Amino acid sequence: MKYTVIMKTTLWIVCLAIVAVHGRPESKERRYDGHQVLKVFPNLLENFKNIEALGDKYNLDFWNHPKHQNGTYDIHVTPEEVTDVMAELKQLGANANVWINDIQSLIEESRPSDRQKRATSTMSMNHYHSYAEINAFLNSIVASNNNTHLYKLGSSGQGRSINLIRFSTGTTSSGAHKKSIFMDGGIHAREWIAPAVVLYMIDQLANNPNSDPDIANLMDKFDWYLVPLVNPDGYEYTRSSDRMWRKNMASSYGTHHSSFRGCGSDEMGVDLNRNFAYHWNPANGGSYDQCEETYAGPHALSEPETQAMAHALDSVSNHTLVYLNIHSYGQYWIYPWGYTSHLPADASDLDHLGRVAASAIYHTHRHRYTVGEDTVVLYSAAGGADDYAKGHSGIKYAYTVELGDTGHYGFILPERYIQPSGQEIWAGVKAMAHELIREYSL
Numbered sequence: 001m002k003y004t005v006i007m008k009t010t011l012w013i014v015c016l017a018i019v020a021v022h023g024r025p026e027s028k029e030r031r032y033d034g035h036q037v038l039k040v041f042p043n044l045l046e047n048f049k050n051i052e053a054l055g056d057k058y059n060l061d062f063w064n065h066p067k068h069q070n071g072t073y074d075i076h077v078t079p080e081e082v083t084d085v086m087a088e089l090k091q092l093g094a095n096a097n098v099w100i101n102d103i104q105s106l107i108e109e110s111r112p113s114d115r116q117k118r119a120t121s122t123m124s125m126n127h128y129h130s131y132a133e134i135n136a137f138l139n140s141i142v143a144s145n146n147n148t149h150l151y152k153l154g155s156s157g158q159g160r161s162i163n164l165i166r167f168s169t170g171t172t173s174s175g176a177h178k179k180s181i182f183m184d185g186g187i188h189a190r191e192w193i194a195p196a197v198v199l200y201m202i203d204q205l206a207n208n209p210n211s212d213p214d215i216a217n218l219m220d221k222f223d224w225y226l227v228p229l230v231n232p233d234g235y236e237y238t239r240s241s242d243r244m245w246r247k248n249m250a251s252s253y254g255t256h257h258s259s260f261r262g263c264g265s266d267e268m269g270v271d272l273n274r275n276f277a278y279h280w281n282p283a284n285g286g287s288y289d290q291c292e293e294t295y296a297g298p299h300a301l302s303e304p305e306t307q308a309m310a311h312a313l314d315s316v317s318n319h320t321l322v323y324l325n326i327h328s329y330g331q332y333w334i335y336p337w338g339y340t341s342h343l344p345a346d347a348s349d350l351d352h353l354g355r356v357a358a359s360a361i362y363h364t365h366r367h368r369y370t371v372g373e374d375t376v377v378l379y380s381a382a383g384g385a386d387d388y389a390k391g392h393s394g395i396k397y398a399y400t401v402e403l404g405d406t407g408h409y410g411f412i413l414p415e416r417y418i419q420p421s422g423q424e425i426w427a428g429v430k431a432m433a434h435e436l437i438r439e440y441s442l
Contacts, residue, residue: 030242032107034079037063037100037410038086039072043093050092058085061244061293063410064330065379067370074099074410076244106412107243110192125200125422127415128192130239131160131232134199138165138228141206147219148206153227154308157250160232162308167205167224177223177319179442181433182395184227184309185326187272187385189234189245193403193413193421194326198228200422201429218433221442225316231272231305244411246293247271248305253290253298270297273325274381275306276388279339285381296383310388317393321436322353324429325385325400329410331369332402333358333428336390338374339382346396347373353397353432360431364424367404374400397432401425 042048048066051073055062058081064074077085089096100106110128123129123137142150147169153162172178183201185194205224208215218224229235233249247269271293274286277300282288286296301307313323335350337343344350354371361369374381390398403421405413413421436442 029240030244032103032244035103036077036079036082036098037103038075038077038082038089038096039099040075040089041070041072041095042066043095045069047092047094051089051094054085054088054092059291060085067376067379076103100410103244103412106409106414110409110412110414123199123203125196125203126418128196128418129199131229131236134195134228135161135163137199138163138202141165141202145206153312154304156231156233156305157248157303158233160236162227162230162232162305164225164227164312165202167219167226169219178221179436179440180223180225180316180320181322181324181429182225182313182316182320182389183324183326183429184230184385186229186235187231187305187325188327189231189238189247190243190411191328191403192235192238192411193328193418195228195235196418197326197403197422197425198226200418201426202226202228204422204426214430218430221437222433223319225312225320227309227312230309234269245269247295248303250297250303253302268295270295270303272303272305273327273385274383275300275303276310276383276385276392277301278388278391279337279382281339281382284339285379286383294381300383306385309385310392313389313393313395317389317395320393320395321440322397322432323386323389323393323395323399325389325398326403326425327400328403328413329405330402331367331404331406332400333361333369333371334374334386334400334402335372336374336384336387336398338380338384338387338400341373341375341380343373344390350397350399353435354399356435357428357432361424361428364427365420367424369428397436 040051042051061076062073063076066072086096123133138150142148147167149166151164151166153164155161183198185198203209205215205219231248234245234247237249238245250270252268268290271286274294274296280296280300282296286294289295297303301310333354335354351371358369358371361367386398386400389395404417
């Protein structure tokens with residue numbers, strides 16, 4: 001990979017001081033007191049379109065879309081909107097219940113604990129960490145582990161490094177490049193559990209805290225590429241200013257602007273998971289309006305973050321078997337295509353490997369993950385990272401993994417769920433890796 005290799009350093013405190021240059025923005029934090037999330041049952045087939053139209057009317061924040069006719073919408077509404085929205089839903093014949101009564105109370109519960117240790121020789125896998133802490137952790141691993149390299153894939157719009165850590169014990173006995181597994185998280189800023197789970201897997205590979213004898217075997221069979229934070233600008237903005245921010249922090253592109261809540265700032269952002277250059281189409285699950293949560297950008301790969309990730313995927317595609325784009329929430333293990341309901345030619349292979357992972361996840365903490373194709377299990381959306389990885393880069397097993405939960409917290413998962421989330425996803429990844437070892441005779 002032809003990227004900037006970050007130099008090894010021996011002191012965690014030095015690493016932290018170096019990367020802390022991009023601290024939190026000086027801005028007043030947006031609060032969500034009284035904001036609710038409704039769980040809406042459309043009841044009638046025509047109400048799917050009616051509820052989407054209601055979303056356009058009120059510029060609603062859809063946290064979740066139905067996956068089937070009997071599914072539900074999860075819709076974030078402000079205190080000012082809730083009465084009118086509930087009345088219109090009743091007129092439509094849809095059933096609406098309050099799922100989350102106060103978003104702000106969940107935000108307070110999910111905040112990094114004051115007990116969190118900072119600038120120490122180890123980093124807790126029980127806490128959500130800042131961009132600076134994440135990068136310092138990566139540097140500390142590289143400083144103490146000869147089988148790792150840290151690469152700068154590029155810089156975000158605000159100049160933060162997008163870093164990839166590679167674990168490799170060298171080539172195969174015949175001198176060939178080993179097969180690889182590539183994982184990333186944090187493409188959507190508010191999904192804090194995603195980078196936390198990627199960090200958990202990095203810790204497993206680097207430190208083997210549970211003395212798992214299987215780690216050495218997995219390191220011997222595969223190279224591992226992990227990017228814990230694809231969208232560092234948006235992530236830091238959720239820590240300092242707006243916990244529910246989804247996009248990156250791109251300034252205005254001069255597109256048509258709606259009256260979306262908060263729109264009018266100079267940093268209105270792009271949904272990075274609608275910006276990849278494989279059948280990019282804002283009209284298909286995205287938006288042409290920069291004030292919308294799913295604004296797909298002025299053109300494909302308009303953002304430095306997606307440019308960096310696309311280059312990385314293309315650079316390792318000839319030896320990479322698996323790509324996991326980790327998100328939250330809903331507990332899904334889904335595969336392309338996102339831009340069309342047509343299945344890829346090898347859909348049965350994708351489905352089989354996904355079910356291997358989902359079975360291992362279930363046997364860890366009894367959480368069920370739904371496996372299937374994007375448009376069937378989730379919803380139609382063009383410009384996604386998994387479509388790009390498979391369709392453009394040619395990586396056979398490309399998935400979007402939506403972490404938990406399914407019922408209580410949505411995007412605002414408390415810290416106490418980090419460990420169990422990491423444990424079950426790591427179990428799924430290991431099961432998937434062993435299936436590939438068997439299939440490819442590695």
